Amino acid sequence: MIGIGGSGMSGVARILLDHGVAVSGSDARDSSDLRALADRGAIVRVGHHADALEALGAPPEIVVVSKAAIPADNPELIAARTAGIPVVTRSQVLGHLARAGRSIMVCGTHGKTSTTSMLIAGMLAAGSDPSFAVGGTVLQFGTNARGGNDPVFVAEADESDGSLVHYEPDVVILTNAEPDHLDHFGTAEAYYEVFDTFLARIPATGALVVCLDDDGAAERARRAAAAGVRVLGYRTSDGPATDLPVAGEIDGIVVDSAGTRARLTLDGAPRGELHVGTPGEHMALNALAALLAAREVGAAGGIDLARFTTDGFLEGLSGFGGVGRRFEPRGEAIVRGGRARVYDDYAHHPTEVAAVLGAAREIVRADGGRLVAVFQPHLYSRTRIFAEEFGRALSLADRVVVIDVYGAREQPEPGIDGGTVAQHVTVPVQHVADLDAALSAVRELLEPHDVVFTLGAGDITTLGPRIVAAEGL
Incomplete structure (x- = not known):
């Protein structure tokens, strides 16, 4: 499995392992998912090299790729095709299992x-x-x-x-x-x-x-x-x-x-x-x-x-305990003698942002504080297309911090950044460049009983624990 550490690929690997299939794979970088798969019996490697196809002691029967993520010049993909090993996508494996x-x-x-x-x-x-x-x-x-x-x-x-x-x-x-x-x-x-x-x-x-x-x-x-x-x-x-x-x-x-x-x-x-x-x-x-x-x-x-x-x-x-990055509690920050609750959510479309902040409003109403949204736009194209809608959704909060765009697979577009969204927000808003600046902005504006939501599909998920751990709020 090429890219075995990804969320979708690691899931398929777990199911195959549970059903007794011998699984090997590689990923560009180490991760907790990669280590967890190794603990369950997969043979995993960090980095992409043609000899990874021999990790099981013999060539694999199939090679699995994530259609959207694996470039055509990946050395393992080239080696598999040269050897005539069938290459299938993650969705095809899921379809077979289903x-x-x-x-x-x-x-x-x-x-x-x-x-x-x-x-x-x-x-x-x-x-x-x-x-x-x-x-x-x-x-x-x-x-x-x-x-x-x-x-x-x-x-x-x-x-x-x-x-x-x-x-x-x-x-x-x-x-x-x-x-x-x-x-x-x-x-x-x-x-x-x-x-x-x-x-x-x-x-x-x-x-x-x-x-x-x-x-x-x-x-x-x-x-x-x-x-x-x-x-x-x-x-x-x-x-x-x-x-x-x-x-x-x-x-x-x-x-x-x-x-x-x-x-x-x-x-x-x-x-x-x-x-x-x-x-x-x-x-x-x-x-x-x-x-x-x-x-x-x-x-x-x-x-x-x-x-x-x-x-x-x-x-x-x-008894449903929720899903990681979906309205996920990250802890409480000590704020000027009081506390502010911090949540994280994967919301990266205007409708998702509006749904999360609408639900969060009920929590805020009970505590009497303010709703603070910290948003990281995901993809330049999505930011350009939905900037006005994002602004309306974020305006459901009382205070907003917008970080510059997490580009993921896209190259930057001239004139598209966090300010493209911030200009459409109708409540007090700050546009900042990065996560460090966002942490500083949150430190300045948080008050006791506030509820903070970090929102987006990028690395903003790392900000919540930093807000909780920060001293001097």
């Missing part, structure tokens, strides 16, 4: 990791032991993937590079759909087309579980239904009117620091309370989607119904 039993795949522009993680937590509590692969660490399990004993496979299906079309799932959750990754797709229409192609692959024995509160997802569902796919909609009770079937609803939503509670209706009948230990109305909707998908797999025989119960699943949701 076809071994019943599969649930979670897709959407936002909420994939949280929804997939809730699905796993609920299924385990309800008596099932699925294999799973998630895009982040499920905190209560301490891993992003595992090979289970039941013939059920649960996975997050990423649309960012179009690899959705490689999957043939039994049940799909679609959380939402709005334009993103336009650096790859070019147009919103091309982005939506990947979802439409993917959903049309759901078999007659399967189902699409879809959020009807989201216009983009509802339109994808109508197209899927026209292609013969069975649709199970979910929504809030005061959501828009719909012509699609509704399998589940929530209302009476209460958000606080302990999570989110809502009254639950299934198949038109009251079903008690849904509780998930992560704040946000969107988290309650994600939890409802997970429940409907799990029930669907159970009804089709993938889960032993003598073991699987809705009550057990709901209990698992109530």
Whole structure:
């Protein structure tokens, strides 16, 4: 596995190891994921060299690559092709693993990791032991993937590079759909087309579980239904009117620091309370989607119904411990004789930022402090396209610090930086160059009872612990 330390690749490696497959791999740099894989039996190397293909004592049967990440001149990739060893992508391996039993795949522009993680937590509590692969660490399990004993496979299906079309799932959750990754797709229409192609692959024995509160997802569902796919909609009770079937609803939503509670209706009948230990109305909707998908797999025989119960699943949701970098508590900072709570979130799209800060507002209201957002834009193209939307979303906070762009795979664009976003923020805002400057800015503005959120998909995740550890705040 070339690039075995990446979040997606390491997850596949863990599942293969759990199923007794001999795995070797390499990555450009050392990491905790790389060391954890070595502890589980993988033979791993730091650096890319052609002789890595002999790490198992003989050439591998296949070489796995992450389609988006591995350059064509990688020496291991060249050696594999020269030797005639089949080269496959991570998504192709996931698709193969999913076809071994019943599969649930979670897709959407936002909420994939949280929804997939809730699905796993609920299924385990309800008596099932699925294999799973998630895009982040499920905190209560301490891993992003595992090979289970039941013939059920649960996975997050990423649309960012179009690899959705490689999957043939039994049940799909679609959380939402709005334009993103336009650096790859070019147009919103091309982005939506990947979802439409993917959903049309759901078999007659399967189902699409879809959020009807989201216009983009509802339109994808109508197209899927026209292609013969069975649709199970979910929504809030005061959501828009719909012509699609509704399998589940929530209302009476209460958000606080302990999570989110809502009254639950299934198949038109009251079903008690849904509780998930992560704040946000969107988290309650994600939890409802997970429940409907799990029930669907159970009804089709993938889960032993003598073991699987809705009550057990709901209990698992109530104990859900969250996902790394999704509304993740990082600790408390001592601030002028008081304390400020610090959280970290992966939000890197305007809708995600708005959802996180909207949920955070409920926590702030209870403490009487201010909501401070520290945002690092991710990708120059996304910053340019969504600058105004980012500004509106960040304005849900009371104070904002915007760091310059984390370019990742992109080269800088002239005139695009953190200020491109900051100019659209309507509350007090500072534009700073880097993480060190952001730490200094936070030191100056924090007061007791404030709640701080570090937001973004780049290295801003390292800032929260520095805020907590900083002396002299």
